[in-house]
Amino acid sequence: MPPLIASDPIIGAKFSRAAKHAIELKDSIAKWVDEETELVIDQSGDLKTASLRLIVSSPPRLPEWSVILGDTVHNLRSALDVWMYKYICSTYSGELHTEDKDVYFPIFKAGKDFRNWKAKTGIYLSDSMTSALLEAQPYRFDIPLAQNAMWLIHQFDIADKHREPLVMNLAAPSGLSPFKIRTYHPDYTENSIRARVASVSITEGGLMVVLESDYPLHNVELSSGLKLVPYFEFEGGNYQLMHTLREFLPGVQNMIRRVETAGTSST
Template sequence: MNVTSQRSIYPGKDFSAWPFHKAARAYELVCQLRDEYNSYRASLGRESVSESDPTQRIFSVRARLRHEPDSIRWSLLFGDAIHNYRASLDAFAWEMAHLEGATLADELEHRLYFPLARTQAHWAAMVKSTLSSMPSFVRDRLEINQPFRYGEPDLAAGVVLHRLDLTDKHRASLAMMIEMASRSTFALRVESFENSDSFSMAGIASEELWRQEPVRDGALLWRFRSELPLRSLVIDKLPMYLSVSDGDENLRAFDLLDLIDRQVVGILLSTCFGVPSSNWTSYILGDQPRPEMVVEDLSGSTACG
């Protein structure tokens, strides 16, 4: 494998920019989903209500969700984003297999999709068949991003993306729900009957009461016990997050989408340019926010070294 090739290929110039447009569309849908989720959280106002037992100095905190989330719409947005990411990779594989007028036999074209090899042997078999028309430098760059190069191939973002895509297309919707983050940090607003200068949070003990399940209005979340008599105890914003279930496990939706976006963008840019520009590299590694991607600019050199 030769990964030292300095050759660059440009979408919109050397091949169709359609794979990049599909990735850009996927990210638009992710942003739309994030905006709608944030708007929903903002519309709730204070997200908890407390019940007190002054004699025992106990406060019970329950979820206060004034209206239900639009989980069906969120599932549709999530599924559409997943489909576009997967389509981006498959369209990219097609373009790479037909680069510079290369062709594949009909039976191989029907089996052409973005490679996700869980073993070295699987990769070697694809190189001899569906990937055989790709230039060697393209195959070498694609090999670096194959699942078998991860410690746990089934957890590679590309494999998870493929599984979610198939689930949404062939089985059922990817269920979206709001869950609580266990043992998380949150802002607790307390008013004491005592002088505030002498009040100490060290005198408050907490107990988590919720189970790992979707948060519902009125769900009992915590019980707080105080050594001092308290006037009120309020949690304005609960430590909640949006999760997605494929029927087997629940995953944090935005963490997963961010991971998939970084990997898809990383595959596209590293295959085209070898080494993406420093700002894109920092994003792909998870160190920096996502730069703006203008697909038309990639026909120049804005995304390469």
């Protein structure tokens, strides 16, 4: 049997759709930033303080973006579940005595949950495939759940289907990187400046960065190519939007490849 990850058109279409949604989201946010926002620098009278503010001309399309983000994640989670269903159908010759809703790709944070799934669905799989799926579980990795791509996809998918949209905001790059600074004071060094960075409401704008200097800053400009960073908040964590999505798509594809290879190598 050829690997489903490479041969099944439905699974491939779901990955393609997820990638299309991610690109659509990136382009929509970038268009709004270019057309509806402005970054302004203000300086105090003594030139020792400079502030970077975000001015928002019209509100962002947060509900639309949240739906696109949800569609991206849902297609990835769905690709996992479709793979699991099709794998069982193509490898198990007997009759399935479980409901379709119980045939899904297991993503759990505790061993007891995997064992419960195995009692319902794992009985239709070979021992090697069950072992491969066990090794893929988030709780088997030596990283926090909040950093595990598979666990995040699972949780984001649940949140999108059952709760409020994910909260999105913008941030500027930290430290002095957004600025080009010139001063004529002979004792000035980069250590003469303290930078305070604040998250800012994507709908209202506001203060993003404050620079406080021991000496006058005679000219403060924005670095060329400065990009505002979209991020979203989930269960107390902040996730850079495009960085996270870039991890999700290959992460799911590679996980299925590893599981399928390991689960069929000894059968």
